[in-house]
Amino acid sequence: MDKLDFSTILASSIHDIKNSLGLILTNLEDLLGNPANHIADPRQASLLQHEARRANANLNQLLIFYKLGQDQLCVNITANPLDEFLEEIIAENRSVCQALGLRIDHQCDTELMGFFDIELVRGVLEGAIGNARRYARTQIQLNAELMEGFLVIRVEDDGVGFPPSMLAQTDYRPQTLSSIVGTPGHTQLGLYFAAHLAQLHRQGDKCGSIRLVNGHLLPGGCFELWLP
Amino acid sequence: MADLFAAKHFLIVDDFADMRTALKRILNSLGAIHIDQARNGSEAIAKMQARHYDVVLCDYNLGTGKDGQQILEEARVRQLLGVDSIFIMITAENTREMVMGAVEYAPDSYLSKPFTKEFLQTRLTKLFERKAHLYKVNQALLAKDPAGAIRELDTLIADHPSNLSELLKLKSEICIESNRLDEAQSVLEQVLAIREMPWARLGLGKIQFMRKQFTQAAETFSQIIEQERSFVAAYDWLAKTQMAQRQYAEAEETLKLAARLSPRNIRRQGLIGDIALTNNHPETAELAYEQAVGLAKYSVFNHPALFAGLAKSKAAAGKREEALKVAEQIPKVFPDHPEAALYQATATVFVKAKAGDQAGAQAALAQAEQELARLNEGARLSQHALELAKAYAELGQEDKAAALLRQVIANNHDDEDILTQIIHLCQESKLNYDAESAIREVQGDVVRTNNEGVRLIKQGEFDAAIKLLSHAAEEMPGNKTINLNAAKALLMYMERRGITNDLIAQVHHYINRVQTLAPDDWRLGDVRHRLRKLTQT
Numbered sequence: 001m002d003k004l005d006f007s008t009i010l011a012s013s014i015h016d017i018k019n020s021l022g023l024i025l026t027n028l029e030d031l032l033g034n035p036a037n038h039i040a041d042p043r044q045a046s047l048l049q050h051e052a053r054r055a056n057a058n059l060n061q062l063l064i065f066y067k068l069g070q071d072q073l074c075v076n077i078t079a080n081p082l083d084e085f086l087e088e089i090i091a092e093n094r095s096v097c098q099a100l101g102l103r104i105d106h107q108c109d110t111e112l113m114g115f116f117d118i119e120l121v122r123g124v125l126e127g128a129i130g131n132a133r134r135y136a137r138t139q140i141q142l143n144a145e146l147m148e149g150f151l152v153i154r155v156e157d158d159g160v161g162f163p164p165s166m167l168a169q170t171d172y173r174p175q176t177l178s179s180i181v182g183t184p185g186h187t188q189l190g191l192y193f194a195a196h197l198a199q200l201h202r203q204g205d206k207c208g209s210i211r212l213v214n215g216h217l218l219p220g221g222c223f224e225l226w227l228p
Numbered sequence: 229m230a231d232l233f234a235a236k237h238f239l240i241v242d243d244f245a246d247m248r249t250a251l252k253r254i255l256n257s258l259g260a261i262h263i264d265q266a267r268n269g270s271e272a273i274a275k276m277q278a279r280h281y282d283v284v285l286c287d288y289n290l291g292t293g294k295d296g297q298q299i300l301e302e303a304r305v306r307q308l309l310g311v312d313s314i315f316i317m318i319t320a321e322n323t324r325e326m327v328m329g330a331v332e333y334a335p336d337s338y339l340s341k342p343f344t345k346e347f348l349q350t351r352l353t354k355l356f357e358r359k360a361h362l363y364k365v366n367q368a369l370l371a372k373d374p375a376g377a378i379r380e381l382d383t384l385i386a387d388h389p390s391n392l393s394e395l396l397k398l399k400s401e402i403c404i405e406s407n408r409l410d411e412a413q414s415v416l417e418q419v420l421a422i423r424e425m426p427w428a429r430l431g432l433g434k435i436q437f438m439r440k441q442f443t444q445a446a447e448t449f450s451q452i453i454e455q456e457r458s459f460v461a462a463y464d465w466l467a468k469t470q471m472a473q474r475q476y477a478e479a480e481e482t483l484k485l486a487a488r489l490s491p492r493n494i495r496r497q498g499l500i501g502d503i504a505l506t507n508n509h510p511e512t513a514e515l516a517y518e519q520a521v522g523l524a525k526y527s528v529f530n531h532p533a534l535f536a537g538l539a540k541s542k543a544a545a546g547k548r549e550e551a552l553k554v555a556e557q558i559p560k561v562f563p564d565h566p567e568a569a570l571y572q573a574t575a576t577v578f579v580k581a582k583a584g585d586q587a588g589a590q591a592a593l594a595q596a597e598q599e600l601a602r603l604n605e606g607a608r609l610s611q612h613a614l615e616l617a618k619a620y621a622e623l624g625q626e627d628k629a630a631a632l633l634r635q636v637i638a639n640n641h642d643d644e645d646i647l648t649q650i651i652h653l654c655q656e657s658k659l660n661y662d663a664e665s666a667i668r669e670v671q672g673d674v675v676r677t678n679n680e681g682v683r684l685i686k687q688g689e690f691d692a693a694i695k696l697l698s699h700a701a702e703e704m705p706g707n708k709t710i711n712l713n714a715a716k717a718l719l720m721y722m723e724r725r726g727i728t729n730d731l732i733a734q735v736h737h738y739i740n741r742v743q744t745l746a747p748d749d750w751r752l753g754d755v756r757h758r759l760r761k762l763t764q765t
Contacts, residue, residue: 015320022342074458079393
């Protein structure tokens with residue numbers, strides 16, 4: 001090897017790790033879905049599933065951060081029917097949520113169309129759902145609507161909600177984030193990721209953003225992605 | 229739901245046995261029964277040759293050999309996938325490079341690993357619905373009937389379905405391909421009125437290009453690039469426009485930028501090689517051809533021309549030994565390729581000429597002449613003739629080069645790409661041939677012949693019209709427009725006076741010629757349709 005090519009190493013490592021995660025997840029899904037299996041504590045298996053999915057979401061983030069750093073990331077805006085899009089995300093998350101004893105559903109106008117980069121937004125929502133899974137008591141809801149000329153996609157839960165320090169926050173750059181004492185295990189990097197990808201969505205002079213609120217439709221935390 | 233999956237045939241392509249098993253289990257649990265597996269590209273292609281698959285789930289990264297994209301390309305080029313087949317590319321990485329890079333051969337869907345059973349179920353169900361929804365459109369496209377496809381699309385569009393944007397995009401593409409530029413423009417403007425979309429803007433640029441409004445087209449493509457720096461297709465079209473504007477150095481730079489964003493496109497690397505070589509930038513050409521040859525190793529697009537290009541650029545860069553070795557490799561790499569000997573010969577002309585071996589170069593040239601004569605009316609006829617013309621130019625044989633170029637011009641009077649290559653060649657080589665005037669002259673001749681033919685038909689002088697156009701078709705057997713017009717004159721005659729076997733055979737002859745030269749020519753559909761109508765009644 002004459003020159004260390006990090007992007008090749010990264011790509012092939014991610015390929016391997018994702019293969020492993022894929023096998024872990026498929027087998028866990030089988031295990032949990034098979035009534036003939038008698039696991040002493042099914043919750044342990046569910047937690048494994050939840051964490052494996054989080055590891056995967058983090059890998060995706062890592063790759064996108066790398067591309068951002070290399071100035072290789074571009075935004076591919078397409079017209080997407082929200083109902084179908086949210087349905088896919090729910091399908092992807094239903095089994096892990098069920099195993100954790102959580103209900104997950106979505107709500108939006110069947111005619112609603114959104115213009116955004118489907119893979120980037122999927123990554124942002126995966127991160128938000130990963131968090132919601134941690135804090136929800138019984139339920140997670142995804143919803144989308146048009147507001148003030150923006151498309152707002154929300155991930156809500158019925159947990160205790162975000163702490164006041166996080167609600168007050170408007171700046172999600174890493175240097176700002178590191179000065180805030182976050183809840184242990186709460187990925188502050190995830191917020192930076194979400195805010196940054198939201199910003200990459202522009203239309204005219206409008207630009208995307210994220211907001212954290214409490215008690216929207218469900219009593220707990222509500223992550224909002226505003227897209228122009 | 230389970231019935232939907234039970235009736236379908238699935239093929240799983242993955243080099244990792246555990247992944248294949250896991251995927252097979254998922255499909256089984258969704259109700260699928262017929263599931264085949266392949267470990268690599270060759271196995272996948274062999275299986276697809278042996279039977280029709282409704283769904284191919286193919287991992288992108290398959291170790292050595294073909295990658296997933298190359299399997300898809302080969303399957304499409306060799307028509308192993310039906311219009312209703314679904315090809316899904318499974319990737320570990322985020323998919324955008326592939327989405328942006330794969331302009332011509334895109335899969336029906338990308339899946340990012342890992343995914344759950346329910347996700348796959350939702351996605352596949354949606355894709356089955358889409359295919360069913362577009363069934364009539366795809367059938368029309370398969371029958372090369374763009375007008376029919378547009379009619380079917382308009383019916384679907386009238387319902388304002390959730391995939392409206394996709395339908396409008398498809399309609400604009402079919403309109404552009406079948407030269408319905410006004411209709412395409414109105415669709416694209418309708419899309420852009422709602423929101424700026426790079427693909428729609430690109431479509432408008434293509435229309436400007438096709439209307440030969442090169443300045444506006446270049447502006448449109450540059451504007452897209454300014455907004456979306458990684459939209460590779462816009463670079464390709466900008467380069468094409470710059471070539472048409474005779475800005476060869478600029479075109480080379482534009483393509484180099486595109487290749488930096490999307491380095492795995494063989495065709496683009498080959499094009500950079502061609503242009504750089506003619507621009508006298510042998511180092512750039514060598515690098516591009518090296519890439520192309522490396523990428524093409526397992527690809528259906530591998531071709532002796534890439535090796536010939538590499539040999540020539542090495543010779544031009546002064547690496548004679550290496551150049552000779554590459555040229556000698558051609559028959560070994562392509563033992564059964566009909567064009568291998570021609571490209572070996574033309575590459576050898578360059579290598580020997582650069583080495584000062586005049587006798588060797590002449591011998592190779594004689595060989596190339598023989599090969600061209602042997603290949604005769606092949607699908608790449610004009611490319612072959614251009615290749616030989618370049619060899620003549622290299623050895624300073626101006627008369628022979630000019631005669632051959634004139635023939636290529638006559639066969640391609642309305643093919644912007646080939647005409648641009650000829651002008652580029654004449655400007656950059658030592659060749660003293662006024663290609664621009666020759667092109668204008670030939671174009672004038674063809675248009676006059678055509679107009680005269682149309683006039684005769686309108687006046688009912690069918691015999692004279694047929695005589696004129698079939699004579700022209702024999703003069704320019706490689707000219708698609710002339711052959712098509714000759715066929716049309718015969719059809720019009722038979723539509724009025726009734727059919728005869730001889731004339732039907734003659735029409736088939738013209739259609740076959742065009743089919744060999746350009747199987748995707750949109751004009752074929754109309755002629756075939758009229759022929760079918762005549763023979764059915």
